[in-house]
Amino acid sequence: MSKILVGLSGGVDSAVAAALLLEQGHEVAGGYMKNWINEDEIAGECPWEQDVEDAHAVAKKLGIEFRVVDLIDQYRGRIVDYMLEGYRSGITPNPDVYCNREMKFGVFLDYALSQGFEAVGTGHYARRRERADGTADILRGADPNKDQSYFLSLMEQRQAWHARFPCGEMLKPEVRDVARRFDLPVAGKKDSQGICFIGNVKMSDFLRHYVPDSPGEIVDLDGKVLGRHKGLHLYTLGQRKGHGVASPREGMAYVVVGKDAENNQLIVGWDQQDTPGLYTKSCVVGTVSWVNKAVTSPRKIEAQPRYRAKSEPVMVTPRDDGKLDVEFVRPQRAVTAGQICAFYEGGTLLGGGVFERLS
Numbered sequence: 001m002s003k004i005l006v007g008l009s010g011g012v013d014s015a016v017a018a019a020l021l022l023e024q025g026h027e028v029a030g031g032y033m034k035n036w037i038n039e040d041e042i043a044g045e046c047p048w049e050q051d052v053e054d055a056h057a058v059a060k061k062l063g064i065e066f067r068v069v070d071l072i073d074q075y076r077g078r079i080v081d082y083m084l085e086g087y088r089s090g091i092t093p094n095p096d097v098y099c100n101r102e103m104k105f106g107v108f109l110d111y112a113l114s115q116g117f118e119a120v121g122t123g124h125y126a127r128r129r130e131r132a133d134g135t136a137d138i139l140r141g142a143d144p145n146k147d148q149s150y151f152l153s154l155m156e157q158r159q160a161w162h163a164r165f166p167c168g169e170m171l172k173p174e175v176r177d178v179a180r181r182f183d184l185p186v187a188g189k190k191d192s193q194g195i196c197f198i199g200n201v202k203m204s205d206f207l208r209h210y211v212p213d214s215p216g217e218i219v220d221l222d223g224k225v226l227g228r229h230k231g232l233h234l235y236t237l238g239q240r241k242g243h244g245v246a247s248p249r250e251g252m253a254y255v256v257v258g259k260d261a262e263n264n265q266l267i268v269g270w271d272q273q274d275t276p277g278l279y280t281k282s283c284v285v286g287t288v289s290w291v292n293k294a295v296t297s298p299r300k301i302e303a304q305p306r307y308r309a310k311s312e313p314v315m316v317t318p319r320d321d322g323k324l325d326v327e328f329v330r331p332q333r334a335v336t337a338g339q340i341c342a343f344y345e346g347g348t349l350l351g352g353g354v355f356e357r358l359s
């Protein structure tokens with residue numbers, strides 16, 4: 001039996017996580033991380049007040065202690081600034097992955113340990129296995145449609161050791177069944193969408209608020225001007241819609257294939273494999289971290305270049321500077337600097353890193 005602080009978000013998954021850990025005989029308390037309160041009044045609603053209320057109602061129903069942990073300053077410093085800095089510098093950051101490493105299993109875990117808890121439980125769809133040598137692995141969740149291990153790919157051993165993911169052994173419909181069995185007040189609540197903190201605020205509205213619009217030209221690969229863009233940070237590699245450049249060719253679409261930050265130009269090209277900039281075969285991955293044992297010599301493993309992508313065979317070669325050379329067997333479409341590359345072997349999450357140079 002352990003003393004576990006469950007991150008209660010007000011959603012159904014974390015409510016079920018708390019119920020299951022309680023049923024397993026652990027001593028459980030619930031903690032809501034107050035990360036963001038939409039103080040700048042960005043368009044859209046920010047449902048955190050409703051979420052706290054729901055999380056509190058769940059704790060009450062389960063008869064467990066409930067705390068609200070104010071992490072607003074840390075969130076701004078570790079997540080919002082990282083994200084805005086990324087967009088300003090022309091890369092595409094991934095706040096959800098950083099949120100797990102820096103917040104849930106960073107400052108929130110440190111808080112829990114300082115308060116006498118042994119672990120932090122969440123509603124993530126991922127599995128955790130302890131090895132005989134006293135280390136822990138993170139595995140893909142049992143539900144292939146919900147697997148969230150990708151978002152945990154920058155977690156290190158200490159964090160994995162102190163994590164608990166009881167929902168990861170189940171399929172989503174089973175989680176809803178458990179919520180009904182415990183008569184949890186959030187049993188019928190809709191799943192949350194998008195970035196962990198901005199709630200229903202649209203990402204483009206959020207960015208517009210902090211990163212000034214800086215319109216410029218849209219050009220093709222020959223430099224021919226085809227239109228105007230609103231600001232490079234508002235577009236992503238591989239994007240087909242929303243750039244406003246109609247294709248003159250039947251069945252062929254223009255997609256974003258690059259950004260020229262120096263000239264503030266958005267580059268579009270045809271959506272096909274031989275279009276320069278659109279497909280990546282080899283790249284450098286930095287900010288590398290391993291969940292358990294580090295890969296220290298060249299090895300064939302799998303890499304997942306984004307959340308809803310299949311994992312692909314790759315050859316990874318550690319470099320002297322601590323980064324990795326990664327060679328995909330099959331060229332990958334729209335791999336983007338700043339995004340996260342998660343590494344797997346079978347169903348086991350080995351670790352991850354951040355895409356840097358692509359070719």
Ligand SMILES: Nc1ncnc2c1ncn2[C@@H]1O[C@H](COP(=O)(O)OP(=O)(O)OP(=O)(O)O)[C@@H](O)[C@H]1O
Pocket residue numbers: 006007008009010011012013014015017031032033034035104121122123124191192196
């Ligand atoms: N504000 C928060 N406070 C405490 N824990 C949180 C908070 N936001 C997320 N979590 C924890 O992180 C887990 C994964 O977060 P994510 O935003 O992906 O939620 P989710 O998959 O929609 O789950 P849920 O149904 O519990 O909201 C949650 O299940 C919860 O345990």
